[in-house]
Amino acid sequence: MGRMGSFIAGMVTGAAILAMATHYHIVRGKQGVFVVPKVQNNLSDIYVDTRGFTVSDWAEHRMLAAAIMRSNRGEVFQDSSLDGFRAQVQEFVTGWLEKP
Numbered sequence: 001m002g003r004m005g006s007f008i009a010g011m012v013t014g015a016a017i018l019a020m021a022t023h024y025h026i027v028r029g030k031q032g033v034f035v036v037p038k039v040q041n042n043l044s045d046i047y048v049d050t051r052g053f054t055v056s057d058w059a060e061h062r063m064l065a066a067a068i069m070r071s072n073r074g075e076v077f078q079d080s081s082l083d084g085f086r087a088q089v090q091e092f093v094t095g096w097l098e099k100p
Contacts, residue, residue: 021043021046022038022041022042022043023037023038023041024036024037024038025037025038025045025046025047025048025064025067025068026046026047026048027047027048027050027064027068027073027076028047028048028049028050028051029050029051029076030051030076031075031076034073036064036067036068036070036071036073037067037070037071038063038067039063039066039067039070040063044063045061045063045064048061048064050076
């Protein structure tokens with residue numbers, strides 16, 4: 001393959017990657033990595049690691065949350081809210097135990 005063939009192969013590869021990035025979210029959660037179709041085609045939130053998300057993080061990523069709900073992957077939210085609740089209880093209990 002000559003220079004022109006390499007150029008065309010690079011253009012096709014780049015176009016395919018751009019199309020994937022504008023149409024899908026790649027989400028890493030506690031259940032693994034999965035692909036979710038976007039609600040709006042744009043370049044925001046291409047890859048998101050949701051393992052440490054709290055309720056306020058989900059509020060900042062509303063379009064991602066809508067896309068996850070649309071694709072029937074709602075179990076992602078349950079883990080993050082439960083972990084956030086556990087962390088708040090843990091902080092409260094340790095703070096209460098440390099008081100004289």
